[in-house]
Amino acid sequence: xxxxxxxxxxxxxxxxxxxxxxxxxxxxxxxxxFYPRMICPHCGGxxxxxxxxxxxxxxxxxxxVRRKPEAGGDYNVALVDLAEGVxxxxxxxxxAPRDVRIGMPxxxxxxxxxxxxxxxxxxxxxxQ
Amino acid sequence: MKLNDxxxxxxxxxxxxxxxGQAHGFTEMEILVQAAQRAVADAGxxxxxxxxxxxxxxxxxxxxxxVVEHLGIRPTFIDSTMLGGSSFVAHLLPALHAxxxxxxxxxxxxxxxxxxxxxxxxxxxxxxxxxxxPQPYETPYDPLSPLSSYALAAARHMHQYGxxxxxxxxxxxxxxxxxxxxxxxxxREPATLDQILSSRMVSDxxxxxxxxxxxxxxxxxxxxxxxxxxDLPKPPVYVLGNATAVWNRQISSMEDLTVxxxxxxxxxxxxxxxxxxxxIDVVELYDAFTINTLLFLEDLGFCAxxxxxxxxxxxxxxxxxxxxxxxxxxGLCCVHPxxxxxxxxxxxxxxxxxxxxxxxxxxxxxxxxxxxxxTLSSQSTAVLGTQAAL
Numbered sequence: 001x002x003x004x005x006x007x008x009x010x011x012x013x014x015x016x017x018x019x020x021x022x023x024x025x026x027x028x029x030x031x032x033x034f035y036p037r038m039i040c041p042h043c044g045g046x047x048x049x050x051x052x053x054x055x056x057x058x059x060x061x062x063x064x065v066r067r068k069p070e071a072g073g074d075y076n077v078a079l080v081d082l083a084e085g086v087x088x089x090x091x092x093x094x095x096a097p098r099d100v101r102i103g104m105p106x107x108x109x110x111x112x113x114x115x116x117x118x119x120x121x122x123x124x125x126x127x128q
Numbered sequence: 129m130k131l132n133d134x135x136x137x138x139x140x141x142x143x144x145x146x147x148x149g150q151a152h153g154f155t156e157m158e159i160l161v162q163a164a165q166r167a168v169a170d171a172g173x174x175x176x177x178x179x180x181x182x183x184x185x186x187x188x189x190x191x192x193x194x195v196v197e198h199l200g201i202r203p204t205f206i207d208s209t210m211l212g213g214s215s216f217v218a219h220l221l222p223a224l225h226a227x228x229x230x231x232x233x234x235x236x237x238x239x240x241x242x243x244x245x246x247x248x249x250x251x252x253x254x255x256x257x258x259x260x261x262p263q264p265y266e267t268p269y270d271p272l273s274p275l276s277s278y279a280l281a282a283a284r285h286m287h288q289y290g291x292x293x294x295x296x297x298x299x300x301x302x303x304x305x306x307x308x309x310x311x312x313x314x315x316r317e318p319a320t321l322d323q324i325l326s327s328r329m330v331s332d333x334x335x336x337x338x339x340x341x342x343x344x345x346x347x348x349x350x351x352x353x354x355x356x357x358x359d360l361p362k363p364p365v366y367v368l369g370n371a372t373a374v375w376n377r378q379i380s381s382m383e384d385l386t387v388x389x390x391x392x393x394x395x396x397x398x399x400x401x402x403x404x405x406x407x408i409d410v411v412e413l414y415d416a417f418t419i420n421t422l423l424f425l426e427d428l429g430f431c432a433x434x435x436x437x438x439x440x441x442x443x444x445x446x447x448x449x450x451x452x453x454x455x456x457x458x459g460l461c462c463v464h465p466x467x468x469x470x471x472x473x474x475x476x477x478x479x480x481x482x483x484x485x486x487x488x489x490x491x492x493x494x495x496x497x498x499x500x501x502x503t504l505s506s507q508s509t510a511v512l513g514t515q516a517a518l
Contacts, residue, residue, distance in 0.1 A: 063332050
């Protein structure tokens with residue numbers, strides 16, 4: 001998928017819509033890159049290849065957004081560090097929002113939300 | 129020309145504000161123009177003398193043009209760089225260059241917003257922004273913008289350094305005490321630490337009392353070359369240093385949520401001014417949220433990383449404390465019309481002129497101003513001083 005007539009964002013979203021979570025890796029400096037870009041933010045190199053991350057991650061920070069029950073109730077917003085060394089915003093599902101803890105091991109999965117693929121995380125213990 | 133040659137080359141000659149709180153019946157342009165007119169009059173000038181303009185708007189991307197049109201000026205220097213709330217601190221250095229080179233002779237920096245009384249709701253603005261300023265890697269998770277980003281930074285700081293909600297509340301309490309001394313502050317009703325701690329949680333660990341106000345308001349200041357400032361009515365407040373740093377836009381792209389680009393903007397501004405944090409008499413920080421004050425005190429070098437909670441203990445930044453911080457009551461308790469940066473400049477100038485009445489910091493000669501924009505995304509630091517500090 002390195003050669004394409006679409007930009008990085010469209011390629012990333014297409015993969016998610018197909019149920020696959022991909023991140024980029026720089027051919028120049030070998031560092032992982034997220035979010036998807038056209039050049040490497042670490043070395044400026046232009047050769048970014050798609051790769052499947054392990055899906056393993058750790059919660060870097062977390063907040064519970066308070067919302068009235070009739071509007072859907074409280075929900076989690078988290079920053080997750082992937083094992084590959086990149087961070088993304090997401091949410092941890094399967095536990096109460098306030099039980100999401102910094103340092104918690106989590107695993108990525110792709111869901112379909114509003115007609116588009118989206119990466120969310122599940123607490124690692126619960127997936128065993 | 130070297131950057132240090134600009135130290136003290138330009139001074140703030142006038143400040144003004146308008147429409148603080150609720151400006152029913154006025155547009156944001158109208159209160160901006162009122163504030164601008166007051167700042168120009170305060171400088172002992174007329175609008176005809178203004179030949180440089182710095183301004184920015186939350187909503188209008190071509191904002192400098194209607195401002196020029198409404199003021200009826202023909203500026204030879206225009207800077208409408210939009211870096212969120214830090215813009216009106218970040219406008220300093222380009223204006224210094226323009227004034228020092230002779231490109232212009234009097235720069236008006238101005239901002240106004242009626243976000244409190246506007247018929248356009250913030251929810252509506254949020255919807256529009258999703259189209260015009262998309263953040264596709266954050267928006268699907270529905271973080272409260274910008275609140276949840278600051279909440280994530282606060283949560284990480286608490287995890288990493290043992291900062292507690294009580295420490296955040298101490299920042300809000302200090303702001304509340306300063307506001308009680310400022311007749312212009314919007315939230316002056318005395319609050320206790322318990323009241324602050326038990327206020328409504330919005331995005332953990334931040335409650336409504338950890339968040340800035342939502343008000344109307346406009347502010348402006350006028351910059352001229354130092355030699356001219358000495359002939360104008362008010363005591364000149366010299367710009368000794370200014371620097372701006374941006375490392376990221378989204379909170380998810382911030383490398384370390386406990387370290388902001390203020391480390392860089394602060395270092396460069398102090399270097400240009402030739403002073404250090406220990407020399408500063410009064411500090412005006414952009415406190416959009418209580419965590420900002422802690423982060424910036426650390427990042428600007430007033431204390432070590434992780435130690436702001438100890439630094440602010442026992443009312444150290446409140447009235448009568450060791451270091452006066454946010455003496456107008458801040459964005460938390462004084463005023464916060466969408467972007468607050470121009471108001472920290474105004475308060476610092478008034479402190480250095482000795483115009484602040486009950487909240488005046490006695491003998492203040494050096495002020496530190498620090499503006500923040502986006503979600504801890506842009507940082508601009510300025511050092512201002514009196515004639516004695518030159």
